[in-house]
Amino acid sequence: MGQKIIKCSQCEEEFETGFDYRMHWEVHLDAYFNQIQKETPKSQE
């Protein structure tokens, strides 16, 4: 049983390796960019 040493800063999940953490982070990245696109007003046209 490995110890979970990396805790996600965006949620309560913990991971044993940086790889697992990175793969998990894509979930947050998708939400993050979707949020930015919604909040960013149309600039140049």
Ligand SMILES: [Zn+2]
């Ligand atoms: Zn997370």
